[in-house]
Amino acid sequence: MSEQHASSGSSTSTRLARREQILREASRLFAAHGFHGVGVDEIGAAVGISGPALYRHFAGKDAMLTELLVGISTRLRDGGRQRVAEAEAAGEPPRAALDALVAGHIDFALDDRDLITLHDRELDRLREDDRRQVRQLQRQYLELWVEVVRGVYPALPPARARACVHAVFGLLNATRRLSRPTALPDRDETAGLLHRMALGAFAAADAERAR
Amino acid sequence: MSEQHASSGSSTSTRLARREQILREASRLFAAHGFHGVGVDEIGAAVGISGPALYRHFAGKDAMLTELLVGISTRLRDGGRQRVAEAEAAGEPPRAALDALVAGHIDFALDDRDLITLHDRELDRLREDDRRQVRQLQRQYLELWVEVVRGVYPALPPARARACVHAVFGLLNATRRLSRPTALPDRDETAGLLHRMALGAFAAADAERAR
DNA sequence: CACGGTGGTTAGCGCCCGTTAACCTGACCG
DNA sequence: CGGTCAGGTTAACGGGCGCTAACCACCGTG
Numbered sequence: 001m002s003e004q005h006a007s008s009g010s011s012t013s014t015r016l017a018r019r020e021q022i023l024r025e026a027s028r029l030f031a032a033h034g035f036h037g038v039g040v041d042e043i044g045a046a047v048g049i050s051g052p053a054l055y056r057h058f059a060g061k062d063a064m065l066t067e068l069l070v071g072i073s074t075r076l077r078d079g080g081r082q083r084v085a086e087a088e089a090a091g092e093p094p095r096a097a098l099d100a101l102v103a104g105h106i107d108f109a110l111d112d113r114d115l116i117t118l119h120d121r122e123l124d125r126l127r128e129d130d131r132r133q134v135r136q137l138q139r140q141y142l143e144l145w146v147e148v149v150r151g152v153y154p155a156l157p158p159a160r161a162r163a164c165v166h167a168v169f170g171l172l173n174a175t176r177r178l179s180r181p182t183a184l185p186d187r188d189e190t191a192g193l194l195h196r197m198a199l200g201a202f203a204a205a206d207a208e209r210a211r
Numbered sequence: 212m213s214e215q216h217a218s219s220g221s222s223t224s225t226r227l228a229r230r231e232q233i234l235r236e237a238s239r240l241f242a243a244h245g246f247h248g249v250g251v252d253e254i255g256a257a258v259g260i261s262g263p264a265l266y267r268h269f270a271g272k273d274a275m276l277t278e279l280l281v282g283i284s285t286r287l288r289d290g291g292r293q294r295v296a297e298a299e300a301a302g303e304p305p306r307a308a309l310d311a312l313v314a315g316h317i318d319f320a321l322d323d324r325d326l327i328t329l330h331d332r333e334l335d336r337l338r339e340d341d342r343r344q345v346r347q348l349q350r351q352y353l354e355l356w357v358e359v360v361r362g363v364y365p366a367l368p369p370a371r372a373r374a375c376v377h378a379v380f381g382l383l384n385a386t387r388r389l390s391r392p393t394a395l396p397d398r399d400e401t402a403g404l405l406h407r408m409a410l411g412a413f414a415a416a417d418a419e420r421a422r
Numbered sequence: 423c424a425c426g427g428t429g430g431t432t433a434g435c436g437c438c439c440g441t442t443a444a445c446c447t448g449a450c451c452g
Numbered sequence: 453c454g455g456t457c458a459g460g461t462t463a464a465c466g467g468g469c470g471c472t473a474a475c476c477a478c479c480g481t482g
Contacts, residue, residue: 018459033335036247039439049460052441056459061440120388121332124244160404163389167408170385171378177331178377193371193416197378200415201408229429251470260430263471267429272470424482431476438469446461452454 019057021047023071026064031114031176035065035125065122066130072115073137079104080144094151101148102172102198106191109175117176120169142166153206164205168198230268232258234282237275242325242387246276246336276333277341283326284348290315291355305362312359313383313409317402320386328387331380353377364417375416379409 025046029038040061041051058064083100090096109116123134145165150156156164172194236257240249251272252262269275294311301307320327334345356376361367367375383405 034245034247034333036245037336040441041439050462052443052462053460055441122245125248163401163404164408166389167382167385167405170388171382171412174378174381177381178374190374193374194378196415196418197375197412200411200413200418201382202411204407204411204414205404207407207411250468261432263432263473264430266471426479426481428478429476430478431474433473433475435472436470439467440465442465443463444461445463447459449456449458451456 018047022054022057023064023068027068027114027118030065030068030122031117035061035122062125062127062130065118066126068115068118069123069126069134070130070137072112072119073134073141076105076108076119077137077141077144079108080141084144084148094148097148098152098199098202099195101145102168102195103191105169105172106175106194109172109194110187110191113176116173120173142169149202153202156206160205164202167205168201171198171201229258233265233268234275234279238279238325238329241276241279241333242328246272246333273336273338273341276329277337279326279329280334280337280345281341281348283323283330284345284352287316287319287330288348288352288355290319291352295355295359305359308359309363309410309413310406312356313379313406314402316380316383317386317405317409320383320405321398321402324387327384331384353380360413364413367417371416375413378416379412382409382412 022043026038026043029043029046032038040054043061043064044051044054054064058067080101083104084097087097087100119138123131126134142162142165145168146158146161149161149165150158153161175190175194178190233254237249237254240254240257243249251265254272254275255262255265265275269278291312294315295308298308298311330349334342337345353373353376356379357369357372360372360376361369364372386401386405389401
């Protein structure tokens with residue numbers, strides 16, 4: 001309401017930077033200790049301010065988690081849609097769209113590990129209406145995948161395709177577990193490995209149909 | 212200390228049943244709301260007693276989570292070892308041992324969904340020494356898989372094999388997400404699908420070596 | 423029949439947490 | 453130069469939490 005006429009340039013930019021800084025640290029802490037395991041004082045300390053000062057930027061602790069989850073779900077869905085649209089506009093075969101989806105998800109999982117963790121761990125900590133919104137975004141992202149997968153493997157029944165996509169999400173999101181301690185051997189190498197494993201899993205799921 | 216001479220038969224059995232009942236409900240609640248999101252009164256209410264009565268059976272809330280995580284990790288490791296030993300004793304090829312591992316893990320993931328959830332979500336809520344114990348059990352289970360996988364795909368370097376096993380764990384553990392709402396189409400069908408996807412992922416990981 | 427132990431109960435304590443209140447400061451602006 | 457306001461501070465409050473204390477009922481045994 002009161003941000004229509006952004007007054008001074010520098011103050012606005014610093015304010016936005018502070019907000020993003022808080023969100024980044026909050027996502028790190030939530031991913032490490034769980035939403036209920038992190039106190040507001042802890043989040044404040046992580047950005048150099050202390051405790052209640054966070055309420056100058058967010059309505060409350062819940063609001064931070066909500067913004068994180070809505071943001072990540074939206075980015076995943078929109079990024080996926082854009083990649084699929086680009087592949088289709090280029091007149092490429094369905095396989096190329098699936099490649100683009102897989103590559104995009106892997107980039108996301110490798111670059112924003114904390115957010116991926118929150119994304120499938122802390123959904124139930126949201127208020128009812130926010131949870132519904134995030135779930136809708138997640139479902140739209142999933143259905144996008146299902147359509148593309150069924151384009152590549154038309155014989156796969158929808159329910160089974162949905163299960164496959166869930167399973168591949170699990171495979172790709174396992175990134176958070178492996179690259180933590182082992183100082184990932186090489187980013188591109190890991191990405192390529194995950195990419196081929198995901199495609200191999202889909203292919204094997206389709207092969208099952210012809211048993 | 213005081214349990215050497217188990218006195219009355221019936222009281223012992225009911226006591227053990229009550230303990231297991233508590234653990235079952237606690238795992239369900241922890242999986243649903245997170246360790247910090249569940250109160251002891253809530254756990255007590257789930258088994259028909261109220262609040263502090265739990266302290267007749269467990270030293271505290273932490274002890275319940277510890278027992279759950281140690282139990283599941285031990286079961287996974289020992290079950291895996293037994294299956295591999297049986298396959299090798301029968302003189303079957305390495306592929307059979309991998310099949311047995313995959314099938315065992317799928318059974319576990321389908322039958323004990325809550326425990327699988329806790330297993331990779333709430334590890335960091337343990338006290339330092341307990342966490343180390345659970346992590347060691349998990350690592351032994353993982354290394355068992357790595358050995359078997361390398362038996363099937365000898366050209367796969369160890370570090371990469373380890374990453375593959377992590378990824379496949381993620382794929383198999385994604386069960387918890389899919390069978391919740393969709394009233395899983397059919398248990399055996401789901402198990403078969405996951406089984407083939409896991410094997411397909413491994414095969415694709417090996418194929419990458421020959422790029 | 424007294425009695426000890428097992429497994430409950432309710433009351434309450436101390437602590438921590440999310441949030442609000444009241445106050446302060448420094449930058450920008452008329 | 454005075455005023456406004458964004459963005460901090462500390463103090464405090466209310467509630468919920470894990471856990472302990474104190475008490476009690478039942479039940480099998482000497």
